[in-house]
Amino acid sequence: xxxxxVNWEALDALIVDFAKSENLxxxxxxxxxPSSPSSSSCSSYSSSASLSSSSYHSRxxxxxxxxxxxxxxxxxxxxxxxxxxxxxxxxxxxxxxLQKQKFIEHLRKGTSEGRxxxxxxxxxxxxxxxxxxxxxxxxxxxxxxxxxxxxxxxFIYDKDDKTSPVANEWSERRRYDIAGxxxxxxxxxxxxxxxxxxxxxxxxxxxxxxYCFRQGIVSPISDLTQRLLLDERDPPAxxxxxxxxxxPFDEVDVQALAxxxxxxxxxxxxxxxxxxxxxxxxxxxxxCRMRLDVSMLxxxxxxxxxxxxxxxxxxxxxxGFMMLSASEMQAILEPKINQLEPGCSSSRNCSLEVDSGxxxxxxxxxxxxxxxxxxxxxHEDCSTSGLHQSExxxxxxxxxTHGTGERSKRKRWRGRxxxxxxxxxxxxxxxxxxxTTLVSSSYTLKEQQGSGKHFILDVNSREDKxxxxxxxxxxxxxxxxxxxxxxxxxxxxxxxxxxxxxxxKLKQVEFLKLVSSGDYSSALRVAxxxxxxxxxxxxxxxxxxxxxxxxxxxxxxxxxxxGLSLHALSTSLQVAIGxxxxxxxxxxxxxxxxxxxxxxxxxxxxxxxxxxxxxxRIDSLKEVNxxxxxxVAISNLNADTSTLGSSQVTISSxxxxxxxxxxxxxxxxxxxxxxxxxxxxxMEFLALPRVDAIxxxxxxxxxxxxxxQQIFA
Numbered sequence: 212x213x214x215x216x217v218n219w220e221a222l223d224a225l226i227v228d229f230a231k232s233e234n235l236x237x238x239x240x241x242x243x244x245p246s247s248p249s250s251s252s253c254s255s256y257s258s259s260a261s262l263s264s265s266s267y268h269s270r271x272x273x274x275x276x277x278x279x280x281x282x283x284x285x286x287x288x289x290x291x292x293x294x295x296x297x298x299x300x301x302x303x304x305x306x307x308x309l310q311k312q313k314f315i316e317h318l319r320k321g322t323s324e325g326r327x328x329x330x331x332x333x334x335x336x337x338x339x340x341x342x343x344x345x346x347x348x349x350x351x352x353x354x355x356x357x358x359x360x361x362x363x364x365x366f367i368y369d370k371d372d373k374t375s376p377v378a379n380e381w382s383e384r385r386r387y388d389i390a391g392x393x394x395x396x397x398x399x400x401x402x403x404x405x406x407x408x409x410x411x412x413x414x415x416x417x418x419x420x421x422y423c424f425r426q427g428i429v430s431p432i433s434d435l436t437q438r439l440l441l442d443e444r445d446p447p448a449x450x451x452x453x454x455x456x457x458x459p460f461d462e463v464d465v466q467a468l469a470x471x472x473x474x475x476x477x478x479x480x481x482x483x484x485x486x487x488x489x490x491x492x493x494x495x496x497x498x499c500r501m502r503l504d505v506s507m508l509x510x511x512x513x514x515x516x517x518x519x520x521x522x523x524x525x526x527x528x529x530x531g532f533m534m535l536s537a538s539e540m541q542a543i544l545e546p547k548i549n550q551l552e553p554g555c556s557s558s559r560n561c562s563l564e565v566d567s568g569x570x571x572x573x574x575x576x577x578x579x580x581x582x583x584x585x586x587x588x589x590h591e592d593c594s595t596s597g598l599h600q601s602e603x604x605x606x607x608x609x610x611x612t613h614g615t616g617e618r619s620k621r622k623r624w625r626g627r628x629x630x631x632x633x634x635x636x637x638x639x640x641x642x643x644x645x646x647t648t649l650v651s652s653s654y655t656l657k658e659q660q661g662s663g664k665h666f667i668l669d670v671n672s673r674e675d676k677x678x679x680x681x682x683x684x685x686x687x688x689x690x691x692x693x694x695x696x697x698x699x700x701x702x703x704x705x706x707x708x709x710x711x712x713x714x715x716k717l718k719q720v721e722f723l724k725l726v727s728s729g730d731y732s733s734a735l736r737v738a739x740x741x742x743x744x745x746x747x748x749x750x751x752x753x754x755x756x757x758x759x760x761x762x763x764x765x766x767x768x769x770x771x772x773x774g775l776s777l778h779a780l781s782t783s784l785q786v787a788i789g790x791x792x793x794x795x796x797x798x799x800x801x802x803x804x805x806x807x808x809x810x811x812x813x814x815x816x817x818x819x820x821x822x823x824x825x826x827x828r829i830d831s832l833k834e835v836n837x838x839x840x841x842x843v844a845i846s847n848l849n850a851d852t853s854t855l856g857s858s859q860v861t862i863s864s865x866x867x868x869x870x871x872x873x874x875x876x877x878x879x880x881x882x883x884x885x886x887x888x889x890x891x892x893x894m895e896f897l898a899l900p901r902v903d904a905i906x907x908x909x910x911x912x913x914x915x916x917x918x919x920q921q922i923f924a
Contacts, residue, residue, distance in 0.1 A: 391445030
């Protein structure tokens with residue numbers, strides 16, 4: 212499977228918004244120190260965050276209610292509901308379900324006190340609630356009353372009897388069902404929706420899975436998507452009004468929602484009814500019902516943030532070293548030391564991956580210890596130090612100096628730790644992120660010679676690699692191509708021999724920069740010395756070379772216009788240099804490339820525009836500008852930004868679809884634009900896929916009635 216171009220700057224913005232909304236950053240670089248630890252942890256988010264702190268705390272409240280109900284503590288959940296969303300309990304159907312579960316939980320205790328409490332609950336709460344739980348019609352009331360009588364059987368059938376008529380009532384699965392239902396209702400009631408990136412990722416993975424299944428393609432990221440997006444969904448919230456009335460919704464909206472989030476038609480109708488006909492609100496509700504592995508998502512985000520220079524990769528230690536006593540480290544390191552390969556020992560320079568989060572030490576400072584093991588052969592030391600450093604101290608010193616200013620702008624990863632605001636994440640829930648930052652730093656563990664009582668964490672090697680890569684990325688982003696080439700050659704003279712395309716792109720930038728400054732002689736020397744020979748060795752570069760030289764015809768115009776994607780070039784350089792230094796591309800990058808490609812191809816097959824891509828900012832993720840000038844374009848500025856069309860393919864331009872034969876390439880007439888209702892009508896009456904329906908309509912000028920008549924004639 213190919214990969215799609217990605218606007219990494221747009222993704223950076225979504226990621227930062229996500230992390231701020233989830234309170235994953237620690238604002239440790241604030242100019243004014245907090246007055247106390249509690250005031251620091253309780254500080255509100257910056258105004259740039261898309262979701263306010265109140266939304267975050269609403270989501271936290273929902274999480275607490277969910278955990279209480281899943282644990283069977285119905286009273287605690289109902290107390291939280293009364294405190295934060297009392298109107299929810301006005302819905303007698305929801306109250307009936309809560310009281311019924313409370314009745315079961317009393318009986319589950321298996322004690323005489325529990326049985327007495329169950330009887331009291333039955334008399335004072337459950338029975339009265341059953342009388343008006345479903346007041347919409349006599350028929351539904353009878354169903355509620357039958358449900359009430361049915362649960363009474365729990366008095367005589369044991370909870371371990373899997374064949375009893377109330378085995379489902381006893382099942383602990385009921386806890387999770389009602390907890391999920393309450394989460395769905397509360398999310399809409401409190402407008403506590405997940406951050407945009409979280410919803411975007413869900414949607415792209417759904418499209419990716421569907422595309423791979425329909426096309427018979429093996430997904431290259433299936434191991435990630437299967438673990439990230441869980442199969443289970445929260446139960447849907449339903450509207451209070453009658454479910455038997457005819458839906459007053461446009462069939463186009465119903466079908467769009469059903470196909471987008473994999474619902475039945477009735478499920479889409481119910482969702483639209485709950486959102487009072489608001490398609491995008493219904494779409495949002497359905498996406499948030501899908502369950503993500505939160506801890507895995509946070510790890511992916513943290514890995515990406517460190518790689519992109521959004522989050523500081525090092526510890527809060529100015530010297531690059533940190534002293535920890537053996538007693539403080541023993542409990543953390545011993546399990547991993549015992550698992551070392553025969554070729555490594557604790558006395559050698561060996562990187563250890565330690566599942567540990569923020570640990571408090573005697574000085575009271577929170578310290579995050581993160582270790583990531585580098586791949587090594589049997590003949591290599593486990594240490595990551597010594598990569599061209601002794602040969603190129605100037606480059607290393609340059610990026611250490613560069614990093615001093617740049618790192619002060621970076622955020623510090625906080626994770627989902629307990630804080631002073633009462634946000635306590637149960638350790639058993641798997642949501643506390645104490646082992647994030649898959650690649651944040653690789654610290655070399657050394658035993659201090661002589662005393663043997665302390666360990667030294669040498670953070671220089673891995674951080675130096677990151678600072679070099681990020682420094683080169685920043686130079687490329689600023690258009691300083693000549694400086695990039697010089698630094699890379701000083702670090703690794705063979706790099707551009709193995710990456711000639713990158714050298715060509717950088718020399719393009721250098722050429723255009725010289726043209727813009729009026730130094731045509733130097734620009735031509737760059738073209739003769741570099742661009743020409745590179746194009747001669749690779750014929751595919753001749754066309755972009757010619758287009759680049761056209762900049763000489765416009766001496767008064769800015770050749771380095773806004774269309775030049777220096778961001779894309781800098782990211783390509785970052786990936787290539789990072790790979791050279793042993794820093795792998797973040798897994799989130801792989802996910803985005805694959806899923807955006809699937810999104811493109813899927814909507815080419817559907818011959819329509821995705822109605823939800825703007826809502827989820829997918830369109831901004833695809834906005835990779837490659838033209839050098841309004842009339843000059845370079846088609847391959849970035850290896851990641853090869854010319855893939857947008858997903859916004861209309862019927863009138865369907866002849867421009869995929870050229871590999873995997874997608875329909877033409878309809879009978881390019882000028883026929885089919886009405887969406889006509890397409891749906893043909894699909895429904897003839898039981899045809901969307902693409903086949905479009906082809907038939909194109910043959911009959913978009914007339915659905917004529918198509919149906921001809922088929923049945």
